[in-house]
Amino acid sequence: MPLPRRFPTIESPSLLARFPFLPQGEEWLKSLLADNNIDLDTLIEGEWVEPIRIRGVHRMLESINLTEGVSSTTRHDIHEPYGQMVEGLGFYYAMLVVCASFDERLVKRWVEGEASRADKLLGDAIDEQTFELVTHTYLSDVRVKVQSVAGVSIHAAKSSTLIYEIPMTDFIELSPRITGSYWRMVNRPITDGWVTMCATKAETSRQRLARLLKERIRQVLVERCQINMEKMDDEFAAKFADPVGKMVAQLQHSKGQEIKVTAAHEGDWPPCMTSAIADLAQGENVNHAGRRFLANMSRALGLSIDEAASFFVNAPDYNEGTTKYQLGHLYEGEYTPEKCNTLKLHARCPVSQGTISDSLCNLEWMTHPLKYVRAQQRRRARDTPPEQPLVEPQAIENSQTNGAKGEEEDNDS
Known part of the structure; x- marks a missing residue:
């Protein structure tokens, strides 16, 4: 009722x-x-x-x-x-x-x-x-x-x-x-x-x-x-890309079960990330800025060190021990992935270089790769019905502005 x-x-x-x-x-x-x-x-x-x-x-x-x-x-x-x-x-x-x-x-x-x-x-x-x-x-x-x-x-x-x-x-x-x-x-x-x-x-x-x-x-x-x-529209949700990304990183290192907030859909990944992965897969020598970004982005998306390391296997200078050591250092530091302007400066933005076309990247408010991920997730969430109906709506301003003990232990079904 x-x-x-x-x-x-x-x-x-x-x-x-x-x-x-x-x-x-x-x-x-x-x-x-x-x-x-x-x-x-x-x-x-x-x-x-x-x-x-x-x-x-x-x-x-x-x-x-x-x-x-x-x-x-x-x-x-x-x-x-x-x-x-x-x-x-x-x-x-x-x-x-x-x-x-x-x-x-x-x-x-x-x-x-x-x-x-x-x-x-x-x-x-x-x-x-x-x-x-x-x-x-x-x-x-x-x-x-x-x-x-x-x-x-x-x-x-x-x-x-x-x-x-x-x-x-x-x-x-x-x-x-x-x-x-x-x-x-x-x-x-x-x-x-x-x-x-x-x-x-x-x-x-x-x-x-x-x-x-x-x-x-x-x-x-x-x-x-x-x-x-x-x-929430894409622009509104994208404003929270950085805090959401940081939260995922902290959850990744928390005790107990690991919770990956972001769904690991490759379709959510921004062009700067997929292009770096593709370049490495083809044996190209991605520069330091590109490698650092890929590591930080992988961590922010909740990927494990082993999953991130797999991106570097075909790099010309690949060494498993060195790669995992460097990834571990970056993961432990919990660095935020680089912004779009930084990636452009270091020639790691394929859209600005004209090698990839992506209309989402051209939006004025798209200033960070994590914003791209959140926007893609929002679109996917919008097109996917919720797991179960929910009740009692509580409207808010528009987007601009242990269980108890008893005769038996209570658990949520």
Whole structure:
């Protein structure tokens, strides 16, 4: 069922900074941008907003790499205007970068991290009034009953005595994605259409409800990202080519499973990259600038060192040990691939030399090979239907401006 038609009013900037993904936070984020004179170019390149970008990157990487999701603690004082700006716009920046990647897996990873963070905060890290505000934002209704509990500490008794009930329609919609006997309808007490979120040995009624809210937050965020991606044109998405590329490079070296954000479609590769590969394959002696660019570009696209080394096998001076050593040095340095002007200066732009014709390269905003990749990915993503239908759209300004514990462990299906 859709979200409530009218959301409860939230006037606290600190609350919106803690939960910047709330529907009520969309206008607040716009006001942060306007009040601080931050346009898109400033958000991406402005020196004074570097803390915002750093916070956004941290938020992204926490979501993707840590099984428990984004840390529930903020890095800045959200009771101060500066901290509110950094936390709020850090979330906004992270969302734009994730969307500009046009990678459904990345979107889902980031959303999972944000939803898991919300689950932890809603479970026990915020006051009761705030919890009810968020609950009424995402559910059609909720009611609370007090149940006496003896033989526990004062703190535990207070939280354990509150028993939450929600409409059956909300439970039916949100519970199927959660495994465990607790979430089967036959195991939940129902009275006049209200489902009781009973406490368990491990969790309170509120923590059980927070787990359900996680599913709603996940749905809303995924759909919001999907709409953002549909609105992004090539030029807008290309502006984020550099941060997306850097994120891929960092993920490449992170612990745990490797996530390649960019799809390894050779059709996405820019002419400067494919021409360097072709020249080397034909035994031509590509200059140092061309080799360095090919190595940095391979790393940015998430290719392994072995995959990158294969491009150099037919080079006149090829030595496997030397090649892998040099590639390892460049990969470890995480250098950004050279810009178009630099490649032209070193005679590594086949389009400017007239040997290859590519209309995309001739666009005024095409200033970096990674922009070419993002533009190609966007076009492919636009022509490919999503893996599954998503719900609850949350419109934004146009493109210019661990799971909870219970009777059984909860896992996403």
